[in-house]
Amino acid sequence: MFKIDRTANRLEKLEEKRFSELNFREREHLQEWLAAMPSALGEDLLIIQKEFDGFDGTRERLDLLALDKDGQLVVIENKLDDTGRDVAWQAMKYAAYFSTLTKAQVVDVYQRYLDAQGESGSAVTRICEFLSEEQLDDVVLNAGNSQRLIFIAAAFRKEVTSTVLWLIGHGINVQCFRAAPYAFGEELLLDIQQIIPPPEAEEFMIGMASKELEEKSTQGALKSRHRLRLEFWERALDAMKDRGVDLYQNVNPGKDHWLNAGSGVSGCPYGLIFGKDEVRVELIFARASQDENKWLFDMLIQKKRDIEAAFGAPLVWKRLDEKKSSRVEFRKSFDGYDRANWPAMIEWLVIHIQKLEGVCASHLQRLNKDLRRGEMTSVNRGNNA
Numbered sequence: 001m002f003k004i005d006r007t008a009n010r011l012e013k014l015e016e017k018r019f020s021e022l023n024f025r026e027r028e029h030l031q032e033w034l035a036a037m038p039s040a041l042g043e044d045l046l047i048i049q050k051e052f053d054g055f056d057g058t059r060e061r062l063d064l065l066a067l068d069k070d071g072q073l074v075v076i077e078n079k080l081d082d083t084g085r086d087v088a089w090q091a092m093k094y095a096a097y098f099s100t101l102t103k104a105q106v107v108d109v110y111q112r113y114l115d116a117q118g119e120s121g122s123a124v125t126r127i128c129e130f131l132s133e134e135q136l137d138d139v140v141l142n143a144g145n146s147q148r149l150i151f152i153a154a155a156f157r158k159e160v161t162s163t164v165l166w167l168i169g170h171g172i173n174v175q176c177f178r179a180a181p182y183a184f185g186e187e188l189l190l191d192i193q194q195i196i197p198p199p200e201a202e203e204f205m206i207g208m209a210s211k212e213l214e215e216k217s218t219q220g221a222l223k224s225r226h227r228l229r230l231e232f233w234e235r236a237l238d239a240m241k242d243r244g245v246d247l248y249q250n251v252n253p254g255k256d257h258w259l260n261a262g263s264g265v266s267g268c269p270y271g272l273i274f275g276k277d278e279v280r281v282e283l284i285f286a287r288a289s290q291d292e293n294k295w296l297f298d299m300l301i302q303k304k305r306d307i308e309a310a311f312g313a314p315l316v317w318k319r320l321d322e323k324k325s326s327r328v329e330f331r332k333s334f335d336g337y338d339r340a341n342w343p344a345m346i347e348w349l350v351i352h353i354q355k356l357e358g359v360c361a362s363h364l365q366r367l368n369k370d371l372r373r374g375e376m377t378s379v380n381r382g383n384n385a
Contacts, residue, residue, distance in 0.1 A: 226255035
């Protein structure tokens, strides 16, 4: 750090000192400076406790506890010339403890601090004023796992900075400030600079961490659904085997929401669908040729009345003109992710896939012969009721 000498138009180097050689102590000095001026950390903070020792069964003391403008608790750990090895672990323990505090407990912690400092006034009033709210009912304090960590020291060990960067990558709001004293003659100065994350990269790093957490959450949910589907299909295939249903005898359970079996027509499988809100049976026309798919659909729908009469219920006919494929389906609503519903869902699938195959198989065999002979004749789509 340098002092500018305007008269000589020169820089004069300030001498960096160690806190210890200046006889400064962590609690008596650095802690008191920050308690009196928390804005030195670059934001408006409300100090609500210092030397907090309310950790059950321990003799540990937190240096400073604050609220930020979002009502989040901020754990502040001060060290002097060196952080030591365990400061990150220590602060995480404190944050875990504070994560359980209710709004009333936070207010009580602050009121005890005011009383101990001999300051008059209500903790409720001061918190509302700080957060620009009219009443405590409108205030959200210490929401979820939103606790923040701030470390302050002249030097940070590698194991501390590595841990901090790892925590940031996992969505924990952590900041490191380098606090260094300087001497210029008899004058002493204190430089406090945020070093992790660098201020110019803070928004980017937090954004990247949030993105990674979102991706991990999505991947975790996807893996969970995959396991759920695999288990469901295992049970469904076992049920079909027990019932002597041959249609799916050569099909293995998978992680997808669908399970297909051949109909004898290439590219036109029978499908089972396992969804969050329903199960479904369907006949799918998904050949490489869109014209063939539409032709098969149009020919089959000519027999709609006979097919539905044999099936015992109206089917849903989806030509899907904007897509290559078409399909015929029948569905029933269930809470699919409730395993208690699985026996009924599987029973419904077993019954209705057999019925769908039974009413469509002979028609598909005839149409498949026409396809092989190249006899795709036009149909009148108006006569399909």
